[in-house]
Amino acid sequence: MNRDNYNQLVNKSHEISIKWRSLPAPQRGEYIRKFGEELRKQKVNLAALITEEARKIKTESLGEVQEAIDMCDFAVGLSRQLYGLTMPSERANHRLQEIWHPLGIVGCITAFNFPMAVFAWNFCLAAVCGNSIIWKPSPRSNECARGIKNAWDKISDDFSDLILILEGGNEESVALCEDNKISLISATGSTQMGKELAPIVSARLGKLLLELGGNNAAIICPSADLDLTVKGVVFSACGTTGQRCTSLRRLFVHEEIYDECVSRLNDYVNNLIIGCPSKDSSQVGPLISEESFNNMQVILDSLRSKDVEILGGERLEIEDPKEFYVRPALVLVDQIEDEMLKETFAPILYIKKFSDLKDAISMQNNVKQGLSSSIFTNDMRESELFLSESGSDCGIANVNIGTSGAEIGGAFGGEKDTGGGRESGSDAWKNYMRRVTATINYGEELPLAQGVEFDET
Template identity: 55%
Template sequence: MTTLPSAIPQAHALLSRLGVDAAILDGGTLAACSPVTGEVLAQLVEATPEQATAAIDAAHDAYLAWRKVPAPRRGELVRLLGEELRAAKADLADLVTLEAGKVVSEGLGEVQEMIDICDYAVGLSRQLFGLTIASERPDHRMMETWRPLGVVGVISAFNFPVAVWSWNAALALVCGDAVVWKPSEKTPLVALATQALFARAAARFGPDAPSGLSTLLIGGRDVGEALVDHPKVPLVSATGSTAMGRQVGPKLAARFARALLELGGNNAAIVAPSADLDLTLRGVAFAAMGTAGQRCTSLRRLFVHESVYDAFVGRLKIAYPNVPVGDPRAAGVLVGPLIDKAAYEAMQSALTHARAAGGRVVGGERARVAGPDAYYVAPALVEIDAQAPIVRHETFAPILYVMKYAELADAIAAQNDVAQGLSSSIFTLDLREAELFVSGEGSDCGIANVNIGPSGAEIGGAFGGEKETGGGREAGSDSWKTYMRRATNTVNYGTTLPLAQGVTFDV
């Protein structure tokens, strides 16, 4: 076991540069820990449900003022936020590494996503278009207009601790909404840093940005429940486990609020006979092992055609033990730690169930990289004959279940035969196979890729569409409509009021 450099001084220096007041880092009940070393980085004060309610009320007041600001002007605030993120990119990425355990390149990539969505939203602020609709009545015109929705609640998970907020906040802000953010209890420090960067942008923007426009609530489940239950929050965007989504969704439905849910993935890929195996190997390895398998888009199930199974899986078995696992701050490391002890125990339980179902396991053992409170593991590859119950259950850890198939239709059916359905991919050079996979008869997931893995998404295309949650969509495309309400306006520019066929009313 190696003794790693302490994360505490680095974390506090980063927080200081990012604008977080050192006084709020001590004296509370919420321990902010680093999975890199297992150390406690700060003890934060948690908001009470009563404080959360007051903050939401203040955010609603901010929305009432913000909706009056022209959309292109609102885009200027997001442009300034993008500038602050560019200036702080390295520091915020390093803090993501310390608190979420991502390797440096992945931390930088996450902050780049924040910058990209700001750029996208700035352009969007001048493109909140509605349609002009032909009216059946003479001297009338119909049009649709899009109006701000209100307070948008954001509940984010540890695995993308800042990007998810930005996907929602950048669009919500240009749409005229206020934002209240409840981050994961496992990654509160990066949320504090992000909120400090927003405050810098708002100060540069000036008095048109009302107090309470972006609010951060540090706390646990009770704070999240206050956000979900508040009648002045018409939309809650929640990212996390399917168990969490099953609690959030019905509560929002009960008060007719909108739910934008991005939950578990249990994503699959298919390796066809014609696949470029060199490209496929890189794509599969990155998707399955990146971020220690802790992405909602991580590859968890792999269906390999029987004609290439031995050759391809043989290469995977060589690659898996050789992937560098270690301190994510170090150059050359590809796999950092699991987020905590619970994640490690869930992984070991899944591997036990896989062995009981006949699975042959390579890897999965604990890697002694740091002290007893840091949980590093070797990624696990499990060859299994069929989709046993454990294969259908998503474990948020670097486990890849590998299965053999003979007919493409069977592989697609097996891929679709789980409740989850966030992302998917096929590796093939056969045009017919590729087109079948992305057709209505193919993948039923929100993302269907060809010759790239299921992990990773560009902000220009709406992210998500998971079948289990009814198709939540964030980031690009027309997902901005989720953050607004649609109105149809009819204008009578004539001198009569048609009431029915051939009937008019004049005074």
């Protein structure tokens, strides 16, 4: 990495942040509105970049650009609602008030699997909150980053530098994390990445927002609508070729419906159209790399050595021989295998019977990550238990939908080794601002809090 170029980039970002934060928030929101309109105009072309680099099927790529557009719409409204609380004071003629101010520069590190949407989550909120952003995309998705930057440049007038791209790998990520000028690091990626970067930011007592891995589970109860359930499970496990942080990895099925569920899931998976992601008909594309394929096969080989039954999982020799297409694997386990406790970024779904819902919830929670979870049931007591403090320990807990496919209106993120950060909707915007508590005395006396006396003697 060229250190001089890096320093110039950070200085440019700092300079533009000073100009940008002086704009009233609704005016900042107007720029984001125009950005959303530009994304609408370029939606098809931007989606094609995602398909080319991330190897996502067309409908998912279009959906990802739509998510960025939706995030713009959300942020426009938010630009008029960056509210602080007003609290009553215990002292006469005093008022307590919260005020929210921009942080400065946000460093955004994103992964290959959502090369545009995750940036949009961060940028749209950071921008309306008054910050600039330096984006370190995955080396696998630099063209996607350039596509987003070009769209911003078309509408940004004098604020083109609000988005600056820092291409590269781990060295560039570390540079951002070490830099005191970067007010917030928002990093999306593997748990291992988070564990490597977090101490660097913590060493300077910097702000950190992590969205890391997920070993996500779903529970199918006897009352579940199996037509709805099977579709939700297969999409969660096989969509994006199992390469989402919210992809379904583990499935707990009640013993009364286990055989029927496995049969229907296997039929659905075997009928998936696996092929070139640029074809309209394809439902599942290739894995991102040979390394991902090899990681998948190491896990499956380990399971086979224990005589665990596996349906699918083999490489498919279709389309381009340089691509790594696989049939999603259904792994039927009688007990919790060590492999189940690890997140494998590939379409492997472990399926296990259960008889007691509380036991299923315990098995679901018994992993290091806590990102997404779901239950399929038409029994209100079961769904309410799942959503209670005794239920799922994940940041996302769904009922009668799968683990993946979150909307932008809710806060996105999870607990434990998932990192604890929240992005996107709800009040996630507060991550991108600093809070000031102001005490205002509009009276003629100076009473002290808690009744302390300090009068002149």
